[in-house]
Amino acid sequence: MLQPKTPPTLEAFRADAQRWLRSVAKPRKVHDSAWGEGSDSVALFDNLDHDVEVEMIEAGKAWERARFDAGWGTISWPVEDGGLGYPAIYSRAFDEEERNFDVPRRSEIFEVTRKLIPPTILKWGTEAQKARWNRAFLRTDEMCCQLFSEPGAGSDLAGVTTKAIRDGDQWVLTGQKVWTSGARFSQWGLAVCRTDPTVAKHAGLTTFMVPLDAPGVTVRPIRQMSGGSSFSEVFLDDVRLGDEYRLGPEGSGWGVALTTLSAERIASNDLGADAVPKMLALAKRVGAGSSPLLRHAAVSWWSHIRIHELNEHRVAASLEAGEEPGPEGSIGRLYCTQNLTRTSELAALILGPRLVADVGEWGTYAWTEQVLGAPGYRIAGGSQEIQRNIIAERVLGLPKEPK
Numbered sequence: 001m002l003q004p005k006t007p008p009t010l011e012a013f014r015a016d017a018q019r020w021l022r023s024v025a026k027p028r029k030v031h032d033s034a035w036g037e038g039s040d041s042v043a044l045f046d047n048l049d050h051d052v053e054v055e056m057i058e059a060g061k062a063w064e065r066a067r068f069d070a071g072w073g074t075i076s077w078p079v080e081d082g083g084l085g086y087p088a089i090y091s092r093a094f095d096e097e098e099r100n101f102d103v104p105r106r107s108e109i110f111e112v113t114r115k116l117i118p119p120t121i122l123k124w125g126t127e128a129q130k131a132r133w134n135r136a137f138l139r140t141d142e143m144c145c146q147l148f149s150e151p152g153a154g155s156d157l158a159g160v161t162t163k164a165i166r167d168g169d170q171w172v173l174t175g176q177k178v179w180t181s182g183a184r185f186s187q188w189g190l191a192v193c194r195t196d197p198t199v200a201k202h203a204g205l206t207t208f209m210v211p212l213d214a215p216g217v218t219v220r221p222i223r224q225m226s227g228g229s230s231f232s233e234v235f236l237d238d239v240r241l242g243d244e245y246r247l248g249p250e251g252s253g254w255g256v257a258l259t260t261l262s263a264e265r266i267a268s269n270d271l272g273a274d275a276v277p278k279m280l281a282l283a284k285r286v287g288a289g290s291s292p293l294l295r296h297a298a299v300s301w302w303s304h305i306r307i308h309e310l311n312e313h314r315v316a317a318s319l320e321a322g323e324e325p326g327p328e329g330s331i332g333r334l335y336c337t338q339n340l341t342r343t344s345e346l347a348a349l350i351l352g353p354r355l356v357a358d359v360g361e362w363g364t365y366a367w368t369e370q371v372l373g374a375p376g377y378r379i380a381g382g383s384q385e386i387q388r389n390i391i392a393e394r395v396l397g398l399p400k401e402p403k
């Protein structure tokens with residue numbers, strides 16, 4: 001096994017990252033958070049014309065490729081698989097530095113493709129599968145979505161009913177997946193399927209890499225209340241796949257899915273961070289400090305934002321010490337999505353009717369998209385109730401909920 005190169009100090013690494021970022025991107029303008037200048041978007045989901053969305057995805061991919069080719073795409077990836085093998089804190093540090101630069105915005109499918117699927121393939125894939133997909137996904141040459149949820153299986157993922165039946169040296173997949181983020185822009189989907197209905201439900205699952213252009217696959221976008229169609233329904237009608245598309249041994253689908261889900265729980269705790277300076281600008285603009293009601297609400301909101309930031313520092317400290325984040329990791333995801341709701345509530349309180357009636361004023365009606373997007377993140381990647389169950393049972397050691 002190849003050994004990771006000795007990493008530089010975090011400070012030296014950050015300085016290197018900044019040097020590279022400065023050579024390829026402009027620093028994010030400070031006035032992004034000032035009133036009336038730049039974009040006032042605080043949207044959590046995109047609501048764009050198809051052509052504009054395609055353009056944005058292509059710009060995101062070009063950025064990812066440049067980053068990968070310069071060696072910043074696989075900072076914590078194992079050395080034997082082409083990475084630098086540095087501790088996870090280094091990847092996080094790079095992401096933090098990147099946020100200070102004006103780089104293309106990337107929707108949730110980028111995170112799924114780069115951060116959730118490759119670690120799953122790394123753990124469960126054959127050498128041929130790792131070579132086929134991981135570089136392509138880390139570099140976003142091809143995109144991959146998560147075909148997990150179904151109309152009758154979300155929180156209870158082990159209850160999926162999409163069937164995969166062996167037919168000679170092939171598999172035939174039939175069923176329906178739903179809420180599949182980024183399916184419209186993906187070439188692949190990682191699908192959890194039932195291969196054995198006669199055993200306990202967790203034991204009868206197997207996962208497959210499904211090419212979304214295969215005959216029998218239909219992707220039908222779902223319109224969200226925030227306007228766009230970030231996710232889709234995906235129908236699988238007698239989709240035939242060779243055995244080389246099976247990821248992990250037959251019956252190991254639950255373990256494969258858990259690998260993806262645990263990567264998801266630590267991947268996206270900075271959701272809504274871009275809206276924080278815009279909320280501060282809004283609060284100042286309306287003079288929230290001189291109204292007892294608004295001042296109290298704004299200070300309460302700010303306290304929760306700071307608590308989340310401090311908790312994230314604890315996550316970073318665990319990573320820096322080479323440890324898996326403990327309770328702070330589980331709390332981070334829940335707190336992050338709760339703060340999206342707190343931000344929506346403060347926006348509604350400050351703006352009143354201007355939240356629902358577009359009077360053409362910069363930085364006001366734009367908050368509707370944040371307010372209509374936040375509820376999605378109370379559910380995506382495991383609902384808040386499920387996150388609470390995890391904290392109760394695995395962190396606090398409380399008795400398991402009755403089945």
Ligand SMILES: Cc1cc2nc3c(=O)[nH]c(=O)nc-3n(C[C@H](O)[C@H](O)[C@H](O)COP(=O)(O)OP(=O)(O)OC[C@H]3O[C@@H](n4cnc5c(N)ncnc54)[C@H](O)[C@@H]3O)c2cc1C
Pocket residue numbers: 145146147148149150151152153154155156178179180181182231375376377379380381382383384385386389401
């Ligand atoms: C924006 C968004 C993006 C998504 N992207 C994807 C994706 O890319 N791929 C994918 O496969 N899925 C995706 N999903 C689906 C998501 O994973 C599921 O919606 C989620 O797991 C909840 O499942 P469900 O919708 O079936 O609700 P259910 O599981 O039916 O839950 C309904 C309600 O009951 C509560 N509940 C359920 N079980 C318990 C329990 N044991 N204890 C307490 N309360 C409980 C839930 O919290 C919820 O409030 C996405 C969802 C959203 C909103």
